[in-house]
Amino acid sequence: MIALLLRDLRLAVRAGGGFGLGLAFFLIVVTLVPFGVGPEGGVLARIASGVLWLGALLACLLSLDRIFALDYEDGTLDLLVTAPIPLEGAVSMKAAAHWITTGLPLVLAAPVFGVLLHLPAPAYLWLVVSLLLGTPALSVLGTFGAALTVGLKRGGLLLSLxxxxxxxxxxxxxxxxVRRGAAGMEVRVPLLMLAGITAATIALVPFASAAAIRVNLRQA
Structure with missing residues (x-):
């Protein structure tokens, strides 16, 4: 499993879907928002949490179509299906590799980008916490979409939809x-909901992704 994770990390970086692409897109989104809504600090501070989360979400989408594409093209995916290791475990490793190369850099860069949007000081901690809890779910759900569209030509748009x-x-x-943390409000409910969504996603979605891969390879 660890060897598969390390292999996927190397492939993700070599294929151009790693650290730089997601961060560059995230920065573009954050930079363009003040041009669209105006440079007033009060307005930017009110929408900062939503903009930062939306930027991180869209940045995660950029490399989803590459999760299984290379393995499908060179036949590695067929080997993974017939390998002695569970396919669900292989899918989980691919989701982990996607998070490490895409989600984790976004978590680390988000506080810096928050300065551009006048994010209130109390919100920085909760921004990092929310992204640490939420971005793994984005990667795992992304593997499910990638599994559904594996083998399709130009399936990137369908994957996003x-x-x-x-x-x-x-x-x-x-x-x-993040919004409640910035306002000094109670954060327990959204925190527990976010953690629950991520835990349920990690526990259940790899099985759905593995089933989708098996169906697609059977039809190929």
């Missing part, structure tokens, strides 16, 4: 956690 509705609960509770 499939995955975006699944991202909505994580986006809602993640942004709400």
């Amino acid at each position: 499939l995955v975006l509705p699944l991202y909505v609960p994580t986006l809602i509770f993640g942004a709400e956690l």
Whole structure:
């Protein structure tokens, strides 16, 4: 499993879907928002939590189509299906590799980008906490969308349409956690909801992803 994780990390970086692409897109989103809504600090501070979470969510979408594409093209995915290791475990390792190369850099960079949006000082801790809790769910749900569209030519748009509705609960509770933290309000409910969504996603979605891969390879 560890060897598979390390291999996917190397492939993710070599394929250009690693640290730089997601961070660059995240920075572009955060930089363009003041041009659209105006430079007033009060306005930016009110929408900062939602903008930062939306930027992180969209940045995660960029590399989802590469999760299984390379393995499908070179036949590695067929070997993984017939390997003695559970396919669900292989899917989980691919989700972990995607999070490490895409989600984790976004978590680390988000406080820096928050300065550009005048994010209130009390919100920085909760921004990092919310992204640490929520972005793993984005990667795991992304593997499910990638599994459904594996083998499809130009399936990137379809992948985005499939995955975006699944991202909505994580986006809602993640942004709400930051908003409440910035206002000094009680954060227990959105925190527990976000943690519950991520835990349920990690526990259940790899089985659905593995089943989707088996069906697609059987039809290929």
